[in-house]
Amino acid sequence: MPEGPSIVILTEAVQEFTGQTVIAAGGNTKEDISILDSKRIISFKSWGKHFLICFDHFTIRIHLMLFGTYRINEQKPSPARLSLKFGSGEINFYACSVKFLTDDINKIYDWTADVMNDRWSPRKALSKLRKIPDAEICDALLEQEIFSGVGNIIKNEVLFRVRVHPESKINAIPATKLREIVRQARIYSFEFLDWKKAFTLKKHWLAHAKRNCANCGRPLTKTVTGRKKRRSFYCLNCQKAYL
């Protein structure tokens, strides 16, 4: 389910409930949902893979993790983790992490780190990258404080697109190439958004979960890479390793 663009879709999909009052809250989350009764939703936001339901003085943070799902004006047979009912409908979340935040979200979240946000700053991302010169690019792209919203699919597709081997070291990647990676992290994420909305995302994958290179046709390498130990799909022929 997750990766930033999917959370943008969720945020757009619930807009009809902005300004609505919760008339019933339920679910098996351990958070104290009794406080939600009669509370009015100020806004819905997203920061990378975080979905935020903003009330006066507090915010509910939903993270779908790997398996989380949601339904709008529908229910799944399985028990909801969090269910919010309004006069005109309901939102239900399943198998997700739910956390109430009481601090000011503008202090918690660096909006310039979110590749989907208007305030995304490629410059800041670049300077954060320069602070971890020894890291592998496959790990850096998954670093949410740098590329909030980027997940394993976007990682693999961006690296294929810019022809960089996932195990390349940050300090060995030429500056122009590093800038290209930062730039494509955002560009690809928005294409992901469009394709996901059109239900054609998988069709557009060129590397992720693919057998052969879309460029040269040779078999792709599929290995677990980086300290984060996530799978990478890459072409040893087309993607250059900067070591």
Next chain:
DNA sequence: TATAATGTTTGAAC
């Protein structure tokens, strides 16, 4: 049917 997968946090172990 067993496996693997778009993710993150926690706490034990070193």
Next chain:
DNA sequence: AGTTCAAACATTAT
């Protein structure tokens, strides 16, 4: 004290 790692969570398609 800082780092690393496995475990835990939980769902569904193949």
